[in-house]
Amino acid sequence: MDxxxxxxxxxxxxxxxxxxQNELLxxxxxxxxxxxxxxxxxxxxxxxxxxxxxxxxxYGGSGLDTLSYVLVMEELxxxxxxxxxxxxxxxxxxxWGLETYGTEEQKEKYxxxxxxxxIIGAFCLSEPEAGSDATSQKTTAIDxxxxxxxxxxxxWITNGGTAGVYLVIAQTDKDKKHRGINALIVxxxxxxxxxxxxxxxLGIRGSDTHSLLFNDVKVPKENRIGEDGFGFKxxxxxxxxxxxxxxxxxxxxAAGAYELxxxxxxxxxxxxxxxxxxxAIAFKLADMHTQIQAARLLVYQAxxxxxxxxNYDLSGAMAKLYASQVAMETTVEAVQIxxxxxxxxxxxxxxxxxxxxxxxxxxxxxEIQKIVISRSILK
Ligand code: CAA
Ligand code: FAD
Numbered sequence: 526m527d528x529x530x531x532x533x534x535x536x537x538x539x540x541x542x543x544x545x546q547n548e549l550l551x552x553x554x555x556x557x558x559x560x561x562x563x564x565x566x567x568x569x570x571x572x573x574x575x576x577x578x579x580x581x582x583x584y585g586g587s588g589l590d591t592l593s594y595v596l597v598m599e600e601l602x603x604x605x606x607x608x609x610x611x612x613x614x615x616x617x618x619x620x621w622g623l624e625t626y627g628t629e630e631q632k633e634k635y636x637x638x639x640x641x642x643x644i645i646g647a648f649c650l651s652e653p654e655a656g657s658d659a660t661s662q663k664t665t666a667i668d669x670x671x672x673x674x675x676x677x678x679x680x681w682i683t684n685g686g687t688a689g690v691y692l693v694i695a696q697t698d699k700d701k702k703h704r705g706i707n708a709l710i711v712x713x714x715x716x717x718x719x720x721x722x723x724x725x726x727l728g729i730r731g732s733d734t735h736s737l738l739f740n741d742v743k744v745p746k747e748n749r750i751g752e753d754g755f756g757f758k759x760x761x762x763x764x765x766x767x768x769x770x771x772x773x774x775x776x777x778x779a780a781g782a783y784e785l786x787x788x789x790x791x792x793x794x795x796x797x798x799x800x801x802x803x804x805a806i807a808f809k810l811a812d813m814h815t816q817i818q819a820a821r822l823l824v825y826q827a828x829x830x831x832x833x834x835x836n837y838d839l840s841g842a843m844a845k846l847y848a849s850q851v852a853m854e855t856t857v858e859a860v861q862i863x864x865x866x867x868x869x870x871x872x873x874x875x876x877x878x879x880x881x882x883x884x885x886x887x888x889x890x891x892e893i894q895k896i897v898i899s900r901s902i903l904k
Contacts, residue, residue, distance in 0.1 A: 528825045530596070537593045541600035544573060549605040554870050556607065556731035560723070562687055563608045563731050570608070571642015575601075576615050580624055585637040591766075591828040595773035599824075602777025603784065606880040607731030609777065613770035614683050615639060619646030622692060622708075622763040626751045631710060635690050644689030648767075649679040649711075649737060650760050656680075657893050659694075660703040660757060664739065666695035673697070673709060673749070675717075675742040681887075685735025686720050689713050693739070694756050706756035710748040717742040728879035765838045767888050769827045772844035775852035775884035776820050782852075782859035782877045783813045789863055789872075806862060813855045820848040839901040846894035849884035856881045 530538070548566055556563055570576055578594045580586020594616060601609040623636050638644045655661045664677025675695060682691070691711040698705030711718060721736035751759055787810055790801035800806045827840035856878035860867035867874050885891045 526826055526829055528822065528829075530592075534593050534596060537589070538596040538600060540573065541575070541597040542603075544570070544575075545601050545604040549601065549608055553605045553607075553731075553873075554876070556605075557876050558730075558870070560725065560730045562733045563605070563611070564687075566605075566608055567611055567642060567645065570612060575612055576642040576645070577620050577636075577640025578616050580620050580636065580640040584624065584632055584640055586620070586624075586640040591769065591831045592825060595769060595776075595824055595828045598770055598773035599777040599780060599821075602774040603781030605731065606774055606778055606877075606883075607729045609774050610683055610729055610732045610771075610883075611645060613767065613774060614648055615642075615645050617767040617770040618648035618763050619690070619692060621766055622648070622750065622759060623710075625762075626708075626755070626759055628747070630747065631750070635710065639690060645684050645687060647682050647684040647688035647691045648763070649682050649691050649693045650764075651680050651682070653678060653680050653736075657890055659760065660706070662694060662696040662706055664693070664695040666693075666697050666707050666709055666744065668697055668753075669743075671746055673707070673744045673746065675709065675711065675739040675744050677739055678721075679737040679739075681724070682735055682737050683732055683887075685737055686723060686733045691737065692750070693737075693744075694760050697753070697756075701754060703757040704754045706760075707753065708750040708756040708759040709744045710750065711739075711742065711744055715742050715744070726883075728876070728881070728883050764888055765841050766831060768841040768845040768894070769824065769831060769837065771884055771888045772820075772824045772827065772841065772848040775845070775848035775881065776817065776824050778877050778881045778884065779813070779817050779820065779848070779852040779855040782856040782874050782881075783810070783817055785872070785874055785877075786810065786813070786859040786862040789866075793864070800862070809858050809862060813858060816851045816855065820844070820851045823847050839898060842889070842894040842897040842901075845884070845888065846891055846898065849881070849891060852881035852884050853878075 574587035577586035582588045666673040717740040719738040724734040823844040827844040830837040859874040866872045
C-alpha cells in the first residue's frame with residue numbers, strides 16, 4: 526500500500542497543524558481545568574471545513590477522503606483531544622451515517638447544517654446497562670403509526686449538551702432482538718427530551734458528555750434511518766468507520782506527547798549533559814518513535830481500505846486497539862521524561878496522558894476490539 530501523501534493531503538495536514546497551534550493551544554489548559562466546551566474553536570473548524578470533511582460538497586461538505594480526515598484528526602489531537610473528539614463524532618458517526626443511509630429529505634434537512642458546523646451532532650447508543658453489550662438496548666421506540674414514541678435513557682453522550690441533532694438507537698420490537706432496533710433522528714427541543722447533568726471526567730474535559738432522557742418523545746416516522754429494524758446494523762457499520770477516527774485521535778495524542786518529550790529531552794540538562802544523551806532516555810524515545818510509526822501505518826491502512834471500498838472492520842479495529850495502547854504507553858513515558866515538570870499542567874503531557882485513556886474505552890473498549898479482530902480472523 527502506498528502511503529505517500531498527495532500535495533493536497535500535505536496542505537490539509539499543515540492547515541490542521543497550524544490551526545491546532547494557533548487556535549487550540551492557547552486556551553487548552555483553561556478549557557481542560559474548567560471543563561469548558563471549545564465553542565468558538567468549533568465554529569472556526571466549521572469554517573475550515575473540518576466538520577464535514579468526507580461529505581459531498583453538494584451537502585456543504587469538503588468532499589475529501591478518509592486519509593485526509595485522519596491527518597486532520599492526528600494534528601488536532603496532538604494538541605487538544607477534547608476538540609478532536611467533537612470532529613470525530615460529527616464526521617464519522619453523524620455525517621457519515623446520515624449521508625450513507627439517510628433519505629434525500631433527511632440529508633437536505635440535516636446534513637448541510639451538520640457538515641458546515643451550523644449545528645453539531647451526537648451519536649447515542651450507550652445506556653446505563655448497555656455499553657459493550659450494545660444489543661441489550663432498554664430504550665424503546667414504539668411504533669405508533671406515523672411516529673415512534675421514544676422512552677429511556679442514554680449515557681455518556683459526547684456533544685450531549687451542545688448538539689442540535691441526535692442519532693438515537695432504540696428497541697422497537699424486543700422479540701426480534703438486534704433485528705428489532707431502529708435509528709432515529711431526534712432534534713434538540715423535541716417535547717419530552719431532556720439533557721442530564723454534565724459528567725466530570727478524568728480526560729477530554731473540554732468535550733461535553735451528558736446522559737439524555739427521553740420521556741414519551743414523539744419522533745416522526747420520516748426520521749427513521751433505513752428500513753425498519755436496520756438500527757443495530759446502522760450502529761455497527763457507522764462505528765466501524767468511527768473507530769478509524771478514534772485510532773487517529775490516539776495516534777495524535779501519542780505523537781503530540783512524543784514531540785514534547787523529544788524537545789524537552791534536548792533542552793533539559795542533568796549530570797552535565799542534555800538528558801537525551803542518557804541512553805535510558807534515548808531508548809524511551811526510540812521505542813516511542815517506533816510504536817507511533819507502527820500505529821500510523823495501521824491507521825493509514827484502515828483509512829485507505831475505506832477509501833478503496835474494501836471492508837475495513839478488521840483494519841479499523843486493529844488500528845484503534847494498537848494506537849490507543851501506544852497513546853497510553855507513550856504519554857506515560859512522556860511524563861517520565863519531563864520529570865517533575867511532567868506532573869504539572871503547564872507542560873501539557875499530564876493532560877495528554879489523561880486524555881489518552883479514553884481512547885481505550887469509547888467506540889468499543891480494547892476488549893471489544895479484540896472480539897471484533899478475533900471473530901474476523903477466526904471466521
Ligand atoms: N457491520 C455490519 N453488521 C454488523 C457488524 C458490522 N461491523 N458487526 C456486527 N454486525 C451485525 C451482525 O451481522 C449481526 O446481525 P445478523 O444477526 O443480522 O447477521 C448483528 O450485528 C449482531 O452481531 P453480533 O452477534 O456480533 O453481536 P454481539 O452482541 O456479539 O456484539 C459487538 C458485537 C461487536 C461486541 C458489538 O456489540 C459492539 O460493537 N459493542 C461495542 C459498542 C460500542 O462500540 N459502542 C460505542 C458507542 S459510540 C461512542 O463511544 C462514541 C464516542 O465515544 C465518541
Ligand atoms: P462495560 O460494557 O460495562 O464494560 C466494563 C468492562 O468490561 C470493560 O473493560 C469492557 O471491555 C469489559 N467487557 C465487557 N464485555 C466484555 C466481553 N464480552 N469480553 C471481555 N471484556 C468485556 N457512547 C455513545 O453511544 N455515544 C457517545 O458519544 C459516547 N461518548 C462517550 C464519551 C465518554 C467520555 C465516555 C466515557 C464514554 C462514551 N460513550 C459513548 C460510551 C462508551 O462507548 C462506553 O463507555 C463503552 O462502549 C463501554 O461501555 P460501558 O462503559 O458500559 O462498559
